[in-house]
Amino acid sequence: MKRRILYPGTPPVILGCATVGGRREKEGPFGALFDLTDKTDRFRKKTWETAEAEMQRLALCKALEKTGKSAMEIDALFAGDLINQCAASVFGLVNVPAPFFGIFGACSTLTEGLTLASLALENPGVSLTAVVTSSHNCSAERQFRSPLEYGGQRPPTSQWTVTGAGAYLLSGRAEEGCCARVTALLPGIAVDSGLTDSSNMGAAMAPAAADTFLSYFAESGERPEDYDLIVTGDLGAEGSSLFLEFLAENGCPNVKNHEDCGALIYDRKRADVHSGGSGCGCAGTMLANRYLPLLLRGEKRRILFAATGALMNAASVQQGLSIPGIAHLVRLESPENGKEKI
């Protein structure tokens, strides 16, 4: 079996993070934890696309401010979103004086970025890297589905694209006050789900998510219960249930410590989001709003976190191509864990 887990020589640390969200996200269970929100979802911009770009800019500025770093210190900046040609990342971060890498992994962009940012830190010339991801409900709906004001009914399996952006700063050196350490990485393989229904993304991503976690457990010899939490990005309620069935069929039954960012980001009874949230901004904000604080406070010590993406575009769906999924996994540990070992 090919070895897929990467163990960084010196585990990089997540120095700090910041999140920006929209109105519906602010009303969700983690709404109070956003650094910045705007109830109009427009962030003082005229178009939804520039609003999303502004969210990326604000998230990075806030993360720099919180960690006391300057943009000049960033050696590599990885950013991605859902708009064609990564437009939100480009226009949001255009004046940031740091080497820029636009990345696309659909909703898995956060952990794709964290993986690349961690690997970049292996290079001796690189000491600070940043990851920024975003999605905006209005820019995404307009590009992938139907016009915003179009009157239609959505099926129960559909998900609501999160209006949110998250920025993360990673350092190769452990510093005081860092949130978490990245101790292992498992880059995902694109797995064709065989599904063609673009309103059931959770089901399209479940096989890829299961493949990533099962590969991790097979290679490491560990089990889901060895972790405090195993977290997926945006499978939603529908995809989560299929994901757990895949795990059960492949030797990991009764997983009790699974959480899905998409299933948790909204109050699903009240918010009319059907199967849950999705988009780069879903895992992109939930990691900072929920999971890093748990690690920082020491309430959880080890978390496996994999953002999940459905790799398609509007034309591929119309042409009847099936939707491949992907999930990149990062193992996050409480900063306290490292001290014990020393």
Add this chain to the structure above:
Amino acid sequence: MKFDKNKYRIYAKQHAGRSPLAKNCLFAFLIGGGICAAGELLYALFSGPLRCEEKESGLWVSVTLIFLSALFTGLGIFDRIAKHAGAGTLVPITGFANAVASPAIDAKSEGFVLGVGAKMFTVAGPVLLYGTAAGAVWGLICWILSRGRI
């Protein structure tokens, strides 16, 4: 991880929660019926107190419903009603008005020519094209059957 894509496709479809069909039908009937009843009231108004002719009254009813749908679309109310009404707002002329007005609002940021002008019919375009084409074919059939007497 190995899995059978064909089996999974069938399983995922079965696993997916169904739309509440009975509830959707009831709401479509009530709201769609309500819109049609409002149309009848408008017809009575135009043909009665406003003294329009029979054909003209029908036209005014359509124009009024189209105007109100476009207005409600612009005010952001239409999609909230349609979420519950489904086919009830889609099938009457209201659905068509919404299908033209909503992409026009979206595309405004790309300008009035390549935005609104080009993208206004992205949803309703197929209905216009194939509706017109079907009308032409049907007209041809009628003409042939009547041996050119139309």
